Amino acid sequence: MLQHAEQMWWKVYAEGVPNCVDIANDEIENLPPNDQFSMLKGSKFIYTTCGFEFALKGFTSNSDSWHKLEDIKLASSLRRTHNSDIVSEIWKEDCFFGSQYLNGINPTLIRKCFKIPENFPVDEHMVASSLGTSTNLNKELQDGNIYLADYEILDKMTSTNIINGKPQYIAAPLCLLWKNPLDQLVPIAIQLSRTPGDDAPVFLPTDSENDWLLAKIWVRNADYQVHELDAHFLRTHLLAEVFTIATFRQLPMGHPVYKLIIPHFRYTLGINVLARKHLVGPEGYFDQAVVVGNGGIPILLKNAMERVTYSSLCIPDNIKSRNMESIPNYLYRDDGMKIWSAVESFVCNIVNHYYTRDEMVSEDPELQAWVAEIFREGFLQNKSSGVPSCLESKASLIKYLTMMIFTCSAQHSAVNNGQFDYYSWMPNGPTSMNSPPPKAKCVTTMDAILKALPDVNTTARGIIAVWVISKETLDRRCLGNYPDVRFTENTIQKFIKEFQDRLAEISTVIRKRNRAMRLPYDFLDPSMIENSVSI
Secondary structure, eight states, rough: OOOOOOOOOOOSSSTTTEEEEEGGGOOGGGGGGGGGGGGHHHHHHHHHHHHHHHHHHHHHHHOOOOOOHHHHHHHHSSSSHHHHHHHHHHHOOOOHHHHHHHHHTTTTSOOOOOSOOOOSSHHHHHHHHHTTOOHHHHHHHHHHHHEEOOOOTTOOOOOOEEETTTTTTOOOOOEEEOTTTTSSSEEEEEEEOSSTTTTTTTTTTTHHHHHHHHHHHHHHHHHHHHHIIIIIIIIIIIIIHHHHHHHHHHHHTTSHHHHEEEEEEEEHHHHHHHIIIIITTTHHHHHHOOSSSHHHHHHHHHHHHHHHHHHHHHHHHHHTTOOOOOOOOOHHHHHHHHHHHHHHHHHHHHHHOOOOHHHHHHHHHHHHHHHHHHHHHHHHGGGOOOOOOOSHHHHHHOOOOOOHHHIIIIIIHHHHHHHHHHHHSSGGGGOOOOOOOSSSOOOOOOHHHHHHHHHOHHHHHHHHHHHHHHHSSSSSTTTTTOOOOOOOHHHHHHHHHHHHHHHHHHHHHHHHHTTSSSSSSOOTGGGBBBSOOOO
């Protein structure tokens, strides 16, 4: 068992992917005691997992296809939330489909579209019925009302899973969306192939109900893969682990940066070790229920890592790069920017207290070694990512620390906490597909849709997984809650109190807004955000 931080080492997790902690036999018991789950958290975690598995036992042993959509309700209703009930009622609606790109659990994929991609042959005639007679596609493009969800990252996923003895299928769709005059974001065209042609039709809302529904289900399946492995696992869990290990290895406990960020790494190593063994490892959840499976995970993670940039990890830059500053009802942006600003202000106070000149940052050898190790072990020395390998000023340190705290707390909450709400109704987030994407229109029946969806046991395993990993167990510490006193100065305690008060104000505003919403967005309510990646 590791006893001291200096005994913590790196190992390669997968080619082209951030390195991870090297512990004996990849067992959580071999982590340092402070990085293991507390008895309270560990026992609740086991109880939550085993209890739900028992409740779904009849489903997990059934490898048949679903016979009716209504039958899926039996499995999804064994555990319920207000939001999961709503999702199961409105999942077919186009405006709900579009809203998930703004306020669902993968809110950073969509971007404004100024020109239709060449391999997505959508023309004026195709979408005329969707846009109405008062406008046209070219005008809506010019006015900034067209958006694109592009799953190009899945294009080369040649390694797909076999579940229940059946090959599984994946697509890399292109989905065009329109912000209509009611400020609703709705899909207006979907292509399930990267190569246009007679066997790659562009599906439209004016097609048959089953054709359009299956096309949207395929997009939701693609979104599930990208969300779970890129937005969630890579960009929060794996990066948080890199930050954790480098901090233990390079910063002494008395360093002000160590004191500032260490609460945001609580239980991260523990949950990641469990995830690599039981979720994304051989014979884990992904092998049992997800199309990419254990064999496809390294491929997708490598593809995703090539797209990670510093700006994409900083929400103000991320929003700007995707031209998403002005679209209405984008609650991830609105709430996230408030939290980023609160964190940034808090970090600014701390940094300015300890570093009175820029030279104190650039000449801090422990700080520079820490940043360099994160760049080397986490971002694999990829200069094109824009991630700094050294810090030369107070401003650069403030942004870096703000990114780190936001990633480990608010960003993880945004992509984690709603998984059961949005995925427990399986057709809204199928983990895999039993049939290949349709290559023609007017051939899809409801029976064909049911046969394409995950089998009964695959569905049950998916529901169990999202219940366990999105429901924070006991022993929680919300953002800004620092019961372990590390800063003793009165000035720093004042900064902490100001940070807590500002988060409380943000929470009050969000809760008041949510009371008027049919489907509340509380993933970025500070009272619901954990300090760290701990589940």
